[in-house]
Amino acid sequence: MSVTPDVAQSAGRRFRAYTTKHLDELTARAGLAADERLAVQAVATVLPFRVNSYVIDELIDWDAAPDDPVYRLVFPQADMLPQTDVARMADLLRSGAGRKEINQAANEIRAQLNPHPAGQMDLNVPKVDEDPVPGVQHKYKETVLFFPKQGQTCHAYCTYCFRWAQFVGDADLKFASSEIDQLVEYVRSHPEVTSVLFTGGDPMIMGEGVISRYIEPLLEIEHLEAIRIGTKALAYWPQRFVTDPDADDTLRLFEKVVASGKNLAFMAHFSHPAEMRPQIVQDAVRRIRSTGAVIRTQAPLIRTINDSSAVWESMWRTHVRHGMIPYYMFVERDTGPQDYFAVPLAEAYDIFRNAYKGVSGLARTVRGPSMSATPGKVCVDGVTEVAGEKVFVLHFIQARDPELVGKPFFAKYDEKAAWLFDLEPALGATHFPWENPPVTGPGGLVDPTRL
Known part of the structure; x- marks a missing residue:
């Protein structure tokens, strides 16, 4: 599988970052089924996700994923949030809801997570x-x-x-x-x-x-x-x-x-x-x-x-x-x-x-x-x-x-x-x-x- 990463330039150096738009492909590489990948994406609408090519290529044992500890260190898990919250966000994603509606729902969940x-x-x-x-x-x-x-x-x-x-x-x-x-x-x-x-x-x-x-x-x-x-x-x-x-x-x-x-x-x-x-x-x-x-x-x-x-x-x-x-x-x-x-x-x-x-x-x-x-x-x-x-x-x-x-x-x-x-x-x-x-x-x- 080939995933094309974002390329960010900073101080003359090349840095490759993977964000939520790459999440479906990456979790498929970990062997997750479609419904499991959707649940992970639902969590990622509430909590942040970002990884880079070094972590993916050098630190994660993909043969052991999704149980590999470094994979779990950087990739959202479907059960990190209460099931009702995950289901709510998954339904919004499945229905093609707009960004504003998704953000509003995500912010309501975040407010319950003691952000500070x-x-x-x-x-x-x-x-x-x-x-x-x-x-x-x-x-x-x-x-x-x-x-x-x-x-x-x-x-x-x-x-x-x-x-x-x-x-x-x-x-x-x-x-x-x-x-x-x-x-x-x-x-x-x-x-x-x-x-x-x-x-x-x-x-x-x-x-x-x-x-x-x-x-x-x-x-x-x-x-x-x-x-x-x-x-x-x-x-x-x-x-x-x-x-x-x-x-x-x-x-x-x-x-x-x-x-x-x-x-x-x-x-x-x-x-x-x-x-x-x-x-x-x-x-x-x-x-x-x-x-x-x-x-x-x-x-x-x-x-x-x-x-x-x-x-x-x-x-x-x-x-x-x-x-x-x-x-x-x-x-x-x-x-x-x-x-x-x-x-x-x-x-x-x-x-x-x-x-x-x-x-x-x-x-x-x-x-x-x-x-x-x-x-x-x-x-x-x-x-x-x-x-x-x-x-x-x-x-x-x-x-x-x-x-x-x-x-x-x-x-x-x-x-x-x-x-x-x-x-x-x-x-x-x-x-x-x-x-x-x-x-x-x-x-x-x-x-x-x-x-």
């Missing part, structure tokens, strides 16, 4: 002179997140992505900015900020000429210690650092960051060991590390894709072998198709522990299972019994209220709980630590969960 978890559209937005700073989030005292406008897409979309709302074409759901001057002004005026994280989307979708205009002004801020780049480009398009026309210029930019005396932390998302197998990925890792950048690896725990201790142990050992630092195992966020992909916290802890005990101390830099929830990053430390009650032991790795960081707390054991807000206080407590009276957070923000 942890209050990312309002709770974390800082202000300068009472004016919101667009595309900036300041959830924790030390760290500011920046969403560059040109980085609000990816080389391919993960089916589980908690930022799916950025990619569905609805301007009301987007969170981004092209105003670097406002970011610089905000960081300069907040000496407690030691780290800026570029995120998206994927900042590495941008060419070197664009990303340097965002990064270079920050290098002049003395109190800023680190620049972080959150990206899945190493997994989905390693050519970005090896053979793309601006690959060398990008690496020189990395060297400039390091030479300025700041830490360049390359936050690489790897979801499965298969993403590390091609030689070009290993070449890209070596080239990035040669600039002085530190590569830290992270991913969520996702049912049907990497919900296995053996998978995580293999990933962490491979990452250490190539000089990368295992950083986080995340819990799937409470947004989008969480019900489909989420692993219960008790099971997640067992998967983490069994993988953790199989690696050396060099890989035990990893933390998890960690939930990036509204009050902060909460880590599940274990399951135990206290005073005759079975409980989860948890602590805040990060918190809106810094006083909560590192302090253990307990929740009633619940084998079905998959998220922080599924839990109840344990040992006679009536509320969790973050449910005390309100506090003022970073940038003068008030966390409404503490009202």
Whole structure:
């Protein structure tokens, strides 16, 4: 079968992307019947789909599709949404409904999927002179997140992505900015900020000429210690650092960051060991590390894709072998198709522990299972019994209220709980630590969960 991809030109490089108009042909290649392909297309009218030729040709085992984990990582599944929603969208597609009607129905379904978890559209937005700073989030005292406008897409979309709302074409759901001057002004005026994280989307979708205009002004801020780049480009398009026309210029930019005396932390998302197998990925890792950048690896725990201790142990050992630092195992966020992909916290802890005990101390830099929830990053430390009650032991790795960081707390054991807000206080407590009276957070923000 021959599928003609879209060809997008960016910074002089050729990039081949497959979108929803190629979905029927690609899912047929995976062996799906006509009714199954229609159901997948119905899901893709609600949740975003994008893949590229590298993922298709190098990462997916088509003989194992549709059960291949990388296939499931990028291709929508028919049961990712409630059956009634899938049937509704399939009926519209089958009847030849117009784009406006389809979009209206899709938007109604999206609104039920918690498109902006942890209050990312309002709770974390800082202000300068009472004016919101667009595309900036300041959830924790030390760290500011920046969403560059040109980085609000990816080389391919993960089916589980908690930022799916950025990619569905609805301007009301987007969170981004092209105003670097406002970011610089905000960081300069907040000496407690030691780290800026570029995120998206994927900042590495941008060419070197664009990303340097965002990064270079920050290098002049003395109190800023680190620049972080959150990206899945190493997994989905390693050519970005090896053979793309601006690959060398990008690496020189990395060297400039390091030479300025700041830490360049390359936050690489790897979801499965298969993403590390091609030689070009290993070449890209070596080239990035040669600039002085530190590569830290992270991913969520996702049912049907990497919900296995053996998978995580293999990933962490491979990452250490190539000089990368295992950083986080995340819990799937409470947004989008969480019900489909989420692993219960008790099971997640067992998967983490069994993988953790199989690696050396060099890989035990990893933390998890960690939930990036509204009050902060909460880590599940274990399951135990206290005073005759079975409980989860948890602590805040990060918190809106810094006083909560590192302090253990307990929740009633619940084998079905998959998220922080599924839990109840344990040992006679009536509320969790973050449910005390309100506090003022970073940038003068008030966390409404503490009202």
